Structure formats: C-alpha cells, structure tokens
Amino acid sequence: MTKEQWGDLQDDICKTMGENNYRTWIEPLRFVGKSDDGVVTLQAPTNFFGNYVSRNYGDMLLAQISRVDRNVRRVAFDVARDEAPEPPAQAPAEETPAPAQAAKPELPSAPLDKRFTFDSFVVGKPNELAHAAAKRVAEGGPVTFNPLFLYGGVGLGKTHLMHAIAWEMSVRNPHLTVLYLSAEQFMYRFVQALRERRMMDFKEMFRSVDVLMVDDVQFIAGKDSTQEEFFHTFNALVDQNKQIIISADRAPDEIKDLENRIRSRLQSGLVVDLHPTDYELRLGILQSKVDSYRTLYPGLVIEDGVLEFLAHRISTNVRVLEGALTRLFAFASLVGKPINMDLVQDSLADVLRASERKVSIDEIQRKVAEHYNIRLSDMIGPKRVRNFARPRQVAMYLCKQLTSRSLPEIGRRFGGRDHTTVMHGVRRIEELRQQDGQIDEDVEMLRRALEA
C-alpha cells in the first residue's frame, strides 16, 4: 500500500460513506505508511478523531485498502505530532492566563452521521421501547420526559438513535438549536474554557441551546469539575424546559463515581435501555444493510443461508455484524464470486472465532434429548425410527450452527456416523424449518436455551 494507492482509493471511500461523512472523517487523515507486518498507519488530527474513525469506519477502511493490497491486516491511527495536548482527565487546578484576543466560541456540535436516521434504524423487540421514546422526543411538542436517558451495551444503536433524533428535530424545526456532542467533548470544551478564562462564554453557549444531547455520559464519572459544570448546565436547561437527551453504556445507578445528585437528575426523566440484539433483529439489520449495498455492488449474489448464519453466529454488537458484512461484500467483489459459506469461512475466520459460542456437542445432545423426552443413548445410537431420527437430526443441525466442529467430527460424536449423514440431517432440518412451524419453533427454542 502506497500513498498514491491511498489517494486513488479516496473516490471509492467517498462513495461508500457519502460525501459529508467523507469530508468530515476521512479527508483530514494523512497516509503515513505500511509496516512489514501489514499495518497501514493513518494520521488523525486528534486522539478523539482517530478513535472515532477507527470505531466507526475501521472495517470499511480495511476492506477498501485490502482491495488494493491483500497483505494489509490492520489499519492503525496515529496522532499528528504538532497537535495541542489532549485535555487532562480532570480540570486543571490553576487557570492559565487568557490569550490576548480570544475568539467567541462556536457551537461545539459534533458532526451527525447521515446514515443514522430513523429510516435506517431496524426495530425489533430488544429496541422497540427505546425507539418509540426516541421517536416521541424527536417529534417535539411539549417536553414530557426530561431527560430521555438511553443506555445499552456496545454497538447496540445508542449513537444511531441520538443522531436520528437530532436529524428529525432539525428537519421538523430548522430554527431549533440542537447541540449534540460526546461527554468527552463536553469536558474538552469545559477545560478549554477554563484555560482560556472564557467560562462565561461557555455557560452562555450551553444554556442557549434548545436541545442538548450528550453521548456516552459515563465518561464524566470520576471527573469532578466536569460533573459539577454538567450538573449546572443540566439544571439551567431543565429549568427553561429545554429537552435533554443522554446516552450511556449502563443505567444511571450502575455508573460508578457519579455524584448522587447527578445520578438522581439522570433518573428523573425516562430511562430506557437497548437490550442485546436477538436473532430476528440481527437478521433484519443484515437484510436492510444488504439492500443498501445493492447500489454499491450491483450484481453480487448472496446465497441462501449466509445471512441466517451470520445472524446466528455473530455477537450482539451490531457494529461487528456490519463490519463482517462489509468485509464479505468487499471480498466477494474482489474475487468476483458469490457470497456463500466458503467465502464466509475464508474471509471471516477471525470474527467467527472471536464470537464463538461456548456450547458443546454434549450439551446440545443432552438438551435435545430432554426436550423430545428420549434417552440420550437412543438419540446417539443406531435406531432409525422417526422418534429418534428427527431429534438426532435437530441435534446435528444445532451442533453445526452453534459449534465450530466439522461434519466428520459431529458424525463421530453421533455414534460414529459418516459426515454425509450429518450433512443430510442438517439439510433436512433446514428444509423442515421452512415447511413445518412446529419444528421451526422447537429448534429456535432449543437454540435460545443453549445460548442463554
């Protein structure tokens, strides 16, 4: 990978992520070089910037770069050396003198991702409440719950929902001042204002917004001065009946080192959580992603079963799921082949290993036998009667889905059967899941129980 090749890729990257995002996040990066062990380093203006790009676009960049250089394994981010030092974790005890001529601070809103709208947010059981609350707030009208506090694990859509609210509000009422920023940026602005002796400007600016959205609020835990300022900003806005929307990776009472008065303020509105995704939601998200990729990769075929496999096997983190799909599309277009299970195994081995569920063949056999009320020895043994054969096939199917064991290995664990027998069993259950609601329900229930 050379600087020229990085330059040549820019058009494609821009098309993939849209011009706005490209200009905000990718254009400022500088190509530094590629190491012998396949790491491409890009220079970002700040640590925050580098982390953001790595988290949100890392997989896409890797996929694009590996199209021109297959030896690249990883993309790393470096920070420009002449960067102003990152803000300290605590506000400095002593203030430094103000610069001779301080400019009035601009509204420190973070850029919104164009893709993060309500339209592109797939709703399922685990996130329907959070989605409904976000929608209600985005519609404006009288402020009914203040703040709206959204929380959930990594990559479950908190930022997506926050951006969607901000977009929707701005469209419905272009005059509203909607300020969206991360808690880290809030602290950065606060420390900067302290240093430059512009606290009045800072206070004025934050108190003048109509809607304040703070992402990842757990970041201010343990940072006393920032918490204090956040508390005052919060109160001032609530007093003026301005909407506040907060996100965090856990519930207010689970955030350690948070002052009690802040904790209770955060709990005083509506607290809703995004639950870990379930199979159906993951499948829905994959399908909607595939639709949006169609224009980018016209003609690419996805064979049956691939999305279902990914939805089963990949963790609940939607970012990992999306990254896997992006990589699959990039590889498939590179080698000019359809997206099938072979390609999945070739290109996603690391992701699949990482998300491997620790379910054993023994556990599956026991659970299935119990469910169908037959003896374990009958399920594994030679008898071919339907009462034993069908549960056996279900167990084989689940072993294939939930473990990384090969077909011959599964065959051995089912009384030394041949791998073709296992393959036949797996296919039969796949067919039956389409045709027979009862079998489909049984298999799904067993899968959930085994994964729980």
Ligand SMILES: Nc1ncnc2c1ncn2[C@@H]1O[C@H](COP(=O)(O)OP(=O)(O)OP(=O)(O)O)[C@@H](O)[C@H]1O
């Ligand atoms: N229900 C959903 N429908 C469509 N896309 C989703 C959904 N949930 C998450 N995503 C996508 O998953 C990715 C990660 O989501 P997001 O950044 O909102 O997660 P997060 O909860 O803020 O994670 P973090 O804790 O890391 O900040 C984004 O690309 C987002 O669009």
